[in-house]
Amino acid sequence: MISLAFLRENPDFVIERLRIKNFQASEYVSQIINYDKSRRSLQKQLDDNFAEQNKIAKEIGILFKEGKKEEAQLLKDRTAVLKVEAKTIEENFSSNENAINEILVLLPNIPHSSVPKGYSAEDNEVVYSEGDLTLPSYFLPHWEVCEKKKLINFEIGSKLTGAGFPIYIGKVAKLQRALINFFLDNALEANYIEIQPPYMVNEDSAFATGQLPDKEGQMYHVSKDNLYLIPTAEVPLTNIYRNMILKNEDLPVKHCAYSACFRREAGSYGKDVRGLNRLHQFDKVEIVQITTPENSYLILDEMKAYVLTLLQKLELPFRIIRLCGGDMSFTSALTYDFEVFAKGQQKWLEVSSVSNFENFQANRLKLRYKNENGKTQLLHTLNGSALALPRIVAALLENHQTEQGNIYIPKALQVYTGFELI
């Protein structure tokens, strides 16, 4: 959520920057400013009213002690009038406040100055790439490899649960376990503190990280207890710090977590969902950092560099992309996507997304710190996948095929898998 104070002071800037995200904000912004104006004048009226009521209440107390009942009664009559007035003002006030908030949650985050204008994935900017893209003729897409070697069974998953919930069998099950440990150990080495979070969160948490209200349909909901299955560990990880004021020496906060992730992926269909490319349940190791506004872009670079080393260790060809305004998420100010080239299906697969949310999440979270001047100020939150498993597994199965039809396990992973070939 964009902070109201910032919007009040920089309305034109907000409107102009949101154009990069192809969002027409001018109507919303002027509405908010009008509501805010009357909200503040109502607040003044209400404060004055309460001030008088408070004063009278104290006077009545004194009069009662002195036994001056009649005089007290006169003052009581005055408060009765004030209370009626206060009630109307209050109603007006809160309807203004609600109106502001309703509009405010509709505004996406302001994109960073480096974000290119654009409408879709075609307008994204490739900022880095490495790895060998040559295509041996015998390479198969991972779903064919899985079928041939009986590694992943999609049909049984459908029988158990539904489409998008495959079962992993034998060596590929262990490969997944190995990847989780590999990712976690790397994160620990980079000084992230590991968390095991709950897989369900309440409404407040889902709202604070921005899943509600805009992405409600994307989450599985347990209606009986009004809980949401987490679409990513980002939600519990970031919400740890909801309603907190951190000290300077606590920063930056660095957390990593493994979790299963649950996504309904409502509205997605077609060739993109083939095999492991898009699942309803998948495993992921997530990294989250919380830092001061001055440092957040340095931290974003640090996180980007960290994810890069993971892909290098997995010996996968990849590229880093700076998302254009139109392709960015609602909450992000700057996002780098990591795409791995899956040679079997000859396709770039998004395996990580590293974002700086600046204070957009922190504003909803009420996550602040005391700066050097002793002022409380919103922090910046960042997160990244490091990494999501299914597409990495797909890429490993597709890119590390040998001529004999086996799958080679990269050196860095072998100590975790205990085998060199599948």
Add this chain to the structure above:
RNA sequence: GGAGAGAUGGCAGAGUGGUCGAUUGCGGCGGUCUUGAAAACCGUUGACCUUCACGGGUCCGGGGGUUCGAAUCCCUCUCUCUCCGCCA
């Protein structure tokens, strides 16, 4: 699931209708003393809205109510603890 107790500032813990936004202790910060430190002593120390400022207002788990006046009384929700039941 049943019965009971509780939720107060960074922490501990008073306060049961009237200058209480809250006694006190610890912790934090500043100072005196000291070569330095400790101890002792003095001062200071919550968040939010609003105002150029002075100031005003809100917040004692959340929401609602009673009252001229609520941390204090009532209702409700959430959470925590104790006991019983069930259970990996």
